[in-house]
Amino acid sequence: MTPEELSAALVRILNALASDGRVSVEIPETVRVERPKNREHGDWATNIALQLGKKAGMNPREFAQLVADELAKEPGVSKVDIAGPGFINITLDAAAAGELAKAIVEAGASYGTNDTLTGHKINMEFVSANPTGPLHIGHTRWAALGDAIVRVLRASGAEVSAEYYINDAGNQMNTFALSIYNRLHGLPVQEGGYPGEYIQELADAIAKDHPEVKGLTEEAAIPVLRQFGYELQMADIKKTLADFGVSFDTYFSESTLHESGAIESSVERLREQGHVFDEEGAVWLRTTTFGDDKDRVMIRANGEPTYFAADAAYYLNKKDRGFPEKMYLLGADHHGYVGRLKAIAAAAGDDPEFNIEILIGQLMSVNGARLSKRAGNIIELRDLIDWLGSDALRYSLERVPADSPITVDPELLKKASNDNPVFYIQYAHARSRQAARQAEARGVDRSVFDASLLTDPTENELLAALGQFPSVVAGAAASREPHRVARHIEAVASAYHSWYAACRITPVGEDAVEPVHNTRLWLNDAATQVIANGLGLLGVSAPEKM
Known part of the structure; x- marks a missing residue:
């Protein structure tokens, strides 16, 4: 049962x-x-x-x-x-408790999924790094946690679209292009430009594929370099994310909001709601009506839209695309955005307690991490992946609540010992797979299952831990806390190691295979499945051997 x-x-x-x-x-x-x-x-x-x-x-x-x-x-x-x-x-009774082992094996990869969030349609935006440089340590935590949240939400029945907002509008892109232009012509990067060897790499790549750009004047070259540099840098970002096991359903360009007239349209839509006013030549949204600390300018007196105007247009765009629930995963320095984003939702006629959810993640650091030679003044995500491995890095970030600061210990993550949580869990999975292979070699298969034979106290503990997995997944989805899954599969791994030490799957010596051996193989494979499913929700691999 x-x-x-x-x-x-x-x-x-x-x-x-x-x-x-x-x-x-x-x-x-x-x-x-x-x-x-x-x-x-x-x-x-x-x-x-x-x-x-x-x-x-x-x-x-x-x-x-x-x-x-x-x-x-x-x-x-x-x-x-x-x-x-x-x-x-x-x-x-023992038989009812033991039946769970068979149910898990038969459910396979679907065990742990549930329907607690069925009917929820969510747009979740995270990472959203500017396309003017490589992903760095500041983006790492939400890349791991955001992807894991998407996975547990989907496992609980929610329809989720993972979205990356590309900040490809504004002066930063011209600064980026000018930095490439200067490197293209052997000049130092301008004051306030983007440093780092990656700018030279972009300039070299553009010169190779588009040699004609070098002959353009600065004025003519900037828009061209802006586009080519953007494409190359976004390709680099997407590859780094893929290496980290993170994927997005949509990459949304901020520039499309400006080019399509969406910003002007959003101003008028909010004006129709009665929340836009004009003062000192500028256009404002009266966000104080909805608890913001001050009203926000949407269109400056010179006619230029603000970043806030783009935020409002982006929110309305998500609403128009049919997403009742919008989640934003922001860094520790974005607390000020909470009030203004919720005010946008309220001004648009939405319920800020339901239609928008904002999660703030605390800072992370890595002991001994070095600044990137490529990027010059940052610690690149790609370097962290090369150094620590995607599995170890992701798991170390996902087992701690997002609102707690974290310092990653590289020496611990490199240890092949029980002190290393990701090793401990992956070793449990590899051990269970080795146990299954050894059972097959001894002629033990799953042709017999008698749940009443699973009477050892360690079997009861293991079954109980396996049985809790679906409710843990549902709880992680409801609270947006994937660390609950991580901590639970650590408990499953612990229960499995204890059971493995106490109960034999294969007969002693030349003794005959008995129903208890066949039944224990079912339990072994059930543990394998739960650990694999849990690691899958965290975007961490489940190795066959270690």
């Missing part, structure tokens, strides 16, 4: 009690079951009686007793106890 099946049984019992008139209360669609902190209290527990008892006008223990009496009749339930003010503790 899986936790989901147990939850469904509780819902069925509650509905039956309501139909019989024994309780009068609105029954929830799902009932949460959890592992009790003290294993002596049973396999699973629920506090549903505490939630519904008083609403039903009953003492919670009295309500719990009604549920317990019916639950005890369910096949696979060995014992039901009531503890404290109304907690219901549930013990399954």
Whole structure:
């Protein structure tokens, strides 16, 4: 019996009690079951009686007793106890608990997926680095966390579009182009320009593919170099992201907002809502109406739109593309954006508590990381990947909450020891695959399954950890916290290592294969599947051998 099946049984019992008139209360669609902190209290527990008892006008223990009496009749339930003010503790018989192993193997890659967010359509923007240089350490954390959040949201039924906003408008692009122009002609980069060897690399690549550019005047060359440099730099960014296991469904160009008239249109749309006013020759959005600390200029007195105007046009564009929910993943220096973005949503007639969500990630650092020789004054993501490996870097970032600062320890990540969390988990997966290969060599297969034979305490612990995985994924999606998945598969790996040390999958010596060996192979492969599924949600590989 899986936790989901147990939850469904509780819902069925509650509905039956309501139909019989024994309780009068609105029954929830799902009932949460959890592992009790003290294993002596049973396999699973629920506090549903505490939630519904008083609403039903009953003492919670009295309500719990009604549920317990019916639950005890369910096949696979060995014992039901009531503890404290109304907690219901549930013990399954060995066969019912062990059935989970087979269910997981049969579910395969789909085990852990759930429908808790079905119906949600989300546009999630993250990374969005300027196309004027390589990705660096400041972009690394949200690249890893953002991609993992996308994965857990999709695993929980949400329809998610991952989006990268390309800031390819404004003076920064002309500065970028002029930097390339100067390097193209053997001149030093201008004051305020972009330093680093990558600018020379871009200039050399353009000179090779488009030699005619070198003969253009500065005025004529800037727009050409702006476009060629942009294309080359975005290709570099996309390759680095791919090497990090991060992909986007959409790369959205800011310049299209300016070229299409979307910014002017957004101003008029917000004016129609009654929130735009003119003052001192400029056009303003009255964001203070919605809690912002000051009103924001959209169009300057000289007729030039502000970055804020582009933000508003971009928000409305997402809305027009059919995304009710819009998520923004921003860096630690972007706290000031929260109020103004929520004000845009409210001014557009949306609910800022539902239609827009802004996550702020704290800074990360890497001990011993060196500034990039290519980029000159930054630590490049590509260098971190080459140094630490994508798996180790991603996992180290994803196992810590986004709102906590983090310092990555390279020496730890390079250790092939249990102190290294990513090694510990990947080794559990590799060990389980090796165990399966050894079982096959000894003639142990999955032709027999008898769940009642999984009686060792370590088997109970492992099954319990495996059973919690779907609810952990759902919780990670709801809270936007992929570190919950990481920490849980660490617990699964720990339970697996303990079980592996205590229980044999293969017979001793020349002894015959018995049903317990076949059944344990099912449990071994169930652990393999959960670890692989968990690592997959984090964008980390599950190695066959180590």
